[in-house]
Amino acid sequence: MPDDGGNLSIDFLAGMTMFMIALIWIATMIPGLLIGLQSRSIDYDAVAYRTGVILVEDPGMPANPPWETKDDLQKDEIERFGLTISKETPNILKLSKVNRFFCSTSFSYPDDYQQRVIFGDRPYRFNISLTTFDGLMKNSVGDIKPDGYGYIRRIVKLKYPSNATINAPDPNLRNSGIPNRVLTHVFSVNLNCKELISNETNPAYQINPLRDQIMINITNLSMAHNMTYLPVPPAKTLDSIKIYRQNPTQPLVQVRTVDDAYIDGGSSLSAIPSGIIDNVSVIFPVGFFYGMANDNTQLYINYTFTLNQADNFFNNSFTSPYPYDYNPSRVTQPKLTEGVLEVAIW
Numbered sequence: 001m002p003d004d005g006g007n008l009s010i011d012f013l014a015g016m017t018m019f020m021i022a023l024i025w026i027a028t029m030i031p032g033l034l035i036g037l038q039s040r041s042i043d044y045d046a047v048a049y050r051t052g053v054i055l056v057e058d059p060g061m062p063a064n065p066p067w068e069t070k071d072d073l074q075k076d077e078i079e080r081f082g083l084t085i086s087k088e089t090p091n092i093l094k095l096s097k098v099n100r101f102f103c104s105t106s107f108s109y110p111d112d113y114q115q116r117v118i119f120g121d122r123p124y125r126f127n128i129s130l131t132t133f134d135g136l137m138k139n140s141v142g143d144i145k146p147d148g149y150g151y152i153r154r155i156v157k158l159k160y161p162s163n164a165t166i167n168a169p170d171p172n173l174r175n176s177g178i179p180n181r182v183l184t185h186v187f188s189v190n191l192n193c194k195e196l197i198s199n200e201t202n203p204a205y206q207i208n209p210l211r212d213q214i215m216i217n218i219t220n221l222s223m224a225h226n227m228t229y230l231p232v233p234p235a236k237t238l239d240s241i242k243i244y245r246q247n248p249t250q251p252l253v254q255v256r257t258v259d260d261a262y263i264d265g266g267s268s269l270s271a272i273p274s275g276i277i278d279n280v281s282v283i284f285p286v287g288f289f290y291g292m293a294n295d296n297t298q299l300y301i302n303y304t305f306t307l308n309q310a311d312n313f314f315n316n317s318f319t320s321p322y323p324y325d326y327n328p329s330r331v332t333q334p335k336l337t338e339g340v341l342e343v344a345i346w
Contacts, residue, residue, distance in 0.1 A: 043150070044149060044150025044345045044346055045150040045151065045152070046150070047118070047124065047150055047345045048126075048149075048150040048151055048152040048343045048344065048345040049150075049152045050119075051117055051118055051126070051128075051152070051343045051345065052152040052153075052154050052341065052343045054080070054081070054082060054117055054119075055081065055082065055083050055084075055117060055128070055154075055341060055343070056083060056084055056090060056091050056093065056154050056156055056341055057082075057084055057087070057090040057091070058080070058082035058084060058087065059082045059083075059084050059085065059086050059087060059097075060078070060079075060080050060081050060082030060083070060097065061078075061079040061080040061082070062077065062078075062079065065211075065287055065290045065291075066097070066211055066286070066287065067079075067080075067081070067082075067097075067100075068094075068096050068097045068099075068100040068101075068286060068287075069286055069287030069290065072105075072106050075106060075107070075112070078116060079116070080116055080117070081101055081113070081116045081117040082097070083097045083098055083101060083341075084097075085159060085203055085204065086203055088203055089202075089203045089204050091154065091155070091156045091157065092156070092157045092158075092159055092203075092204045092336065093130075093156050093157065093158050093159065093341075094159055095158060095159060095160050095161060095213075096161075096212075096213060096285075096286040098130060098137075098139065098158065101141075102130070102139035102140070102141055104141070107141075109141055109142055109143075110123075110124075110125065110126065110142070113126070113128075113141065113142075118345075124345050124346070125142070125143050125345075125346055126142045126143070126343065126344060126345045126346070127140060127141070127142035127143055127144070127145050127342075127343075127344045128140065128141050128142055128341070128342070128343050128344075129141075129341070129342045130156075130158075130339055130340070130341050130342075131339055131340055131342075132158060132337050132338065132339035133337070133338045133339055133340075134337055134338075136337070137158070137339065142344075145344050145346070146346055148346065149344045149345060149346035150344070150345040150346065151342070151343070151344050151345075152342075152343045153340060153341070153342050153343075154340070154341045154342075154343075155338065155339075155340055156338070156339055156340065156341050157204070157336040157337065157338055157339070158336065158337050158338075158339055159204060159205075159334050159335075159336055160334055160335050160336075160337070161212055161213040161214070161215060161334060162207045162212070162214070162215070162331055162332055162333060162334045163214075163215035163216070163217060163331070163332050164189065164215070164216050164217065164322070164324050164330060164331045164332075165217040165219060165332065166189075166216065166217065166218050166219070166322060167219055167220055168218060168219065168220050168221045168223065169220055169223045184239075184304065184305070184306055185304070185305045185306075186302060186303065186304050186305075187302075187303055187321070187322065188300045188301060188302045188303070188321035188322065189216055189300070189301045189303075189321055189322045189323075189324055190298060190299070190300055190301075190321035190322065190323050190324060191209045191214070191289070191293075191298070191299040191300075191301070191324050192298050192323070192324075192325065193209055193210065193293050193294065193296070193297045193298065193299065194296050194297070194298075195325060196208065196209060196324075196325065196326075197210070199326060201326065204334075204336060205333060205334050205336075206334075207324075207325075207326065207331070207333075207334065209284075209289050209293065209299065209324075210287075210289055210290050210293060211286065211287070211290070212286060212334075213283060213284065213285055213286050214283070214284040214288070214289070214324070215281065215282070215283050215284070216281070216282050216284075216301070216324075217279065217280075217281045217282075218279065218280050218281075218303070219278070219279045220278065220279070221236055221276060221277070221278050221279065221280070222277055222278050236275070236276045236277070236305050236306070237273075237274060237275060237276070237305065237306045238272050238273055238276055238280060238303065238304070238305055239272070239304040239305065239306050240257065240272070240302075240303075240304045241257070241258040241262075241272070241282060241301060241302065241303055241304075242254055242256070242257050242258070242301075242302045242304075243255050243256040243257070243258065243289075243292070243299060243300070243301055243302075244299070244300040244302065245292055245293055245297050245298065245299050245300075246297070246298050246300070247294075247296055247297055247298075248296055252300070255292045256292065258282065258284075258301075259271070259272075262280070262281070262282045262283070282301075300321055
């Protein structure tokens with residue numbers, strides 16, 4: 001019995017020693033396990049990461065029609081900011097969304113952003129910026145960053161809109177059957193929604209007249225004249241721009257007359273220019289055609305010009321409009337430029 005008691009005491013001491021060593025080792029590990037819950041910096045990193053994901057991987061809400069088409073009086077209808085074209089194109093941002101997001105006259109910092117992109121109960125301060133690598137764009141919203149903050153950096157691509165640049169002297173814009181010295185000249189531009197939307201094109205490069213900005217430039221009007229003996233080309237007047245739509249089962253219907261979507265020489269105008277010497281550009285902003293067309297609709301944009309002096313000018317019949325499509329010889333394709341979106345939260 002005495003020998004058995006000695007063995008028991010040694011086993012007890014060995015077991016207690018192992019237990020104490022394990023207890024001490026666990027006690028030293030507990031602070032490391034809890035450091036993530038105690039660190040404010042890592043928490044801010046998580047908020048910054050979540051904010052970056054929302055901006056570059058989500059198109060925002062509402063999505064149909066897109067939130068960027070809401071004007072300042074409708075901004076309460078915007079539930080969530082998102083800059084990407086669609087959920088299928090993460091990290092590819094739409095220019096119209098970016099311009100709207102960074103518009104300081106429409107949205108106030110931090111309140112409008114707190115409830116639409118940060119989604120936090122705490123009064124976070126932040127700085128969100130987007131810079132393209134070509135140096136053509138640098139936008140930011142928020143405060144100057146302090147010494148410590150949570151941070152995320154996302155490499156993105158920015159999609160620019162497409163445009164059709166129509167050279168007036170182009171023989172394809174002339175109708176040889178029209179005699180010289182005709183005062184009024186009409187031609188049209190066709191937006192075939194079904195072709196543009198259903199075409200098997202990557203959404204990053206797709207032209208969508210229902211959601212994208214559409215720009216039509218008419219250039220070199222003075223060179224479209226044969227009256228070379230005149231010292232100054234006759235001035236041209238753009239009388240009207242009218243929009244028609246046609247579905248396969250419906251006749252041609254006029255749906256809108258443009259009255260406030262033009263620029264001439266880079267200046268925004270509230271009325272049609274009274275005299276154009278060389279160039280005219282017309283911008284149809286994002287959402288302009290929304291509600292007047294669907295996938296099966298063809299939109300015709302009719303331009304009517306009057307010359308102050310009769311001359312041979314481009315004149316297309318309505319049955320052969322200028323196509324706005326994916327042909328690079330007629331339409332400048334949407335381009336993508338790389339940049340970086342930075343989100344700092346504190």
